[in-house]
Amino acid sequence: MNLEDVKFDEKGLIPAIVQDASTKEVLTLAYMNRTSLEKSIESGETWFYSRSRQELWHKGATSGNTQKIISMKLDCDRDAIVVLVNPAGPACHTGEISCFNESIYSKEGAASMSANLSDYQILVTLEEVIAQREKERPEGAYTTYLFEQGVDKILKKVGEEATEVVIAAKNRSKEELKWEASDLLYHLMVLLREQDLPFKEILKVLEERHLTKEK
Known part of the structure; x- marks a missing residue:
């Protein structure tokens, strides 16, 4: 990934969709700025930018639930990233494996399978x-x-x-x-x-x- 190809928004951020490399389950949606993206690439673990705290944060730094990066891919417009990881624990601060647990629509039978x-x-x-x-x-x-x-x-x-x-x-x-x-x-x-x-x-x-x- 060439950092010069990444299209950050007007706030200098890009959405990062974190996905389990083994199960393919979407774990969370977070944001990266250029510095956190560079740290992620250099360290091999996910770093993000907190929009509420306006600071960098290393996933798992306090909880131990780090995410080892397997690969990172830009979408066709180069304004979003998919990060495939091997998680060392839950991705969500609630203790759930994934942050996506609230179903708002699913075909019959699909909800129970994905949940x-x-x-x-x-x-x-x-x-x-x-x-x-x-x-x-x-x-x-x-x-x-x-x-x-x-x-x-x-x-x-x-x-x-x-x-x-x-x-x-x-x-x-x-x-x-x-x-x-x-x-x-x-x-x-x-x-x-x-x-x-x-x-x-x-x-x-x-x-x-x-x-x-x-x-």
């Missing part, structure tokens, strides 16, 4: 924790044990948990099924990490299949 999108943040968090466990190998952690035992042990656990899911479903036990399904997802994500396959690659395949079926 719960933030629920899937735990998958991103889980993937990050598993990656950290593999790297640091903290003593006593179950994930450390799995990585140290190797792929055969991980595969065995995936198979065992898949069988448990089948049994729970056959028993028509929702309570049992939700726990066994959670165990299966966890062990599957450990396997993906062991195989160096990011979870987002799985999501891409699902999206491609969905788009193919719609054609």
Whole structure:
């Protein structure tokens, strides 16, 4: 991004739409001036300009809920920016994942789907924790044990948990099924990490299949 191409408004600001790079959920709308944009690019984390306080602010400086920038894109008119980030916590000061939580219109069924999108943040968090466990190998952690035992042990656990899911479903036990399904997802994500396959690659395949079926 060439800063000379950015079209700031008469107050020297440009709207920045912050979006989760993994879930694609819109997290917040904030404003940047030239200085905050430069700081964002230099630091790799989001900086904004507060119109009410008339000062720069670093997202997460006090709360710890920083936003690591993955990419920044200008729109075709070069007067708005989309910032894709990996958030370290909620984007909203209320504690919500996203600032956009008040529905004013949606087609039937769409509201419930979009309103719960933030629920899937735990998958991103889980993937990050598993990656950290593999790297640091903290003593006593179950994930450390799995990585140290190797792929055969991980595969065995995936198979065992898949069988448990089948049994729970056959028993028509929702309570049992939700726990066994959670165990299966966890062990599957450990396997993906062991195989160096990011979870987002799985999501891409699902999206491609969905788009193919719609054609």
